[in-house]
Amino acid sequence: MKRIPVILDGDPGHDDAIAWVLANSRPELNILAVSTAAGNQTLAKTTYNAGRIMALIGLDVPLAAGRRKPLFGELIVAPSVHGVSGLDGPALPEPVRPLEDEDAVSFVSRVLEESPEPVALVSTGPLTNTAALLLLRPDLKNKIGHIYMMGGGITKGNWTPAAEFNILVDPEAADIVFRSGLPITMAGLDVTENALVYPEDIERIRCVGNEVSRVVAEWLTFFYGFHQRIGYAGAPVHDAVAVAALVRPDLFTFEAMHVEVELCGDYARGATVGDRLHILKQPPNVSCIMGLYRERFVDLLVEAVAFYGKEPRA
Numbered sequence: 001m002k003r004i005p006v007i008l009d010g011d012p013g014h015d016d017a018i019a020w021v022l023a024n025s026r027p028e029l030n031i032l033a034v035s036t037a038a039g040n041q042t043l044a045k046t047t048y049n050a051g052r053i054m055a056l057i058g059l060d061v062p063l064a065a066g067r068r069k070p071l072f073g074e075l076i077v078a079p080s081v082h083g084v085s086g087l088d089g090p091a092l093p094e095p096v097r098p099l100e101d102e103d104a105v106s107f108v109s110r111v112l113e114e115s116p117e118p119v120a121l122v123s124t125g126p127l128t129n130t131a132a133l134l135l136l137r138p139d140l141k142n143k144i145g146h147i148y149m150m151g152g153g154i155t156k157g158n159w160t161p162a163a164e165f166n167i168l169v170d171p172e173a174a175d176i177v178f179r180s181g182l183p184i185t186m187a188g189l190d191v192t193e194n195a196l197v198y199p200e201d202i203e204r205i206r207c208v209g210n211e212v213s214r215v216v217a218e219w220l221t222f223f224y225g226f227h228q229r230i231g232y233a234g235a236p237v238h239d240a241v242a243v244a245a246l247v248r249p250d251l252f253t254f255e256a257m258h259v260e261v262e263l264c265g266d267y268a269r270g271a272t273v274g275d276r277l278h279i280l281k282q283p284p285n286v287s288c289i290m291g292l293y294r295e296r297f298v299d300l301l302v303e304a305v306a307f308y309g310k311e312p313r314a
């Protein structure tokens with residue numbers, strides 16, 4: 001089977017972690033490297049978490065730390081959602097493989113340079129590293145085949161009424177990426193708020209009965225705890241949608257749209273403004289995922305954890 005080369009960039013984060021559990025389980029993906037963004041927590045914490053997740057799932061590829069701060073402005077972190085560590089919950093193994101000496105932007109540039117074919121970038125945090133790469137190495141644009149990203153929302157925000165967290169943390173970065181002309185698939189809140197894993201689904205995952213399924217169930221329980229307190233019926237596993245859209249596009253519905261990022265404004269900085277009615281007569285720059293088959297998405301997550309050993313409990 002010809003595998004798709006991918007680089008995972010995220011700010012783990014419970015849902016980033018589950019996205020990586022899914023990516024690593026898929027035979028059609030060839031994960032070349034992992035890089036970290038500052039977002040859910042500081043870069044030091046997200047990088048440590050990345051190393052621990054990779055140790056848990058046996059993902060033995062280079063890990064490089066990205067930029068400490070958004071392109072402009074100060075970092076916003078999300079301890080209310082992911083805890084003080086950025087990945088509170090079950091105990092995890094310590095990182096196995098040492099971190100790369102190079103920063104993520106130079107390291108990923110080298111990986112792209114050396115790749116004989118274009119690589120898919122899967123971004124599940126603020127787009128800081130991807131934007132920095134596009135600014136510093138525009139010559140490598142043709143080595144990026146596609147960007148699958150979690151962020152934004154055409155119909156809603158979550159960190160402000162208008163803006164989703166990943167875009168709000170670094171709107172200028174998102175703007176650079178959205179204007180890049182590269183093919184972009186956006187897993188925004190329109191779909192990810194419906195990518196809910198209910199308590200009974202968490203038990204299905206736990207019952208697969210291996211170490212990864214146990215940890216994923218605990219991550220989901222922690223993540224659901226926050227969301228339950230604010231009225232959700234399940235845990236919205238936002239970031240896993242970006243990976244799922246790459247490996248199982250048949251689980252989703254897409255709308256091609258012209259999307260711009262609001263960079264100013266008193267109320268809407270970081271909003272992703274989608275021209276659903278084609279009022280601006282601009283060509284679409286983003287394929288927005290607007291719907292999903294939720295139960296099949298959950299089946300995909302169950303299948304992913306089963307990859308790590310099939311030992312169903314009696």
Ligand code: BDR
Pocket residue numbers: 013014015016040078081124125150158164165166238239
């Ligand atoms: C996004 O923000 C983070 O808290 C999650 O990891 C996800 O990437 C959802 O708005």
Ligand code: CA
Pocket residue numbers: 010011012013015016040124125239
């Ligand atoms: Ca994330």
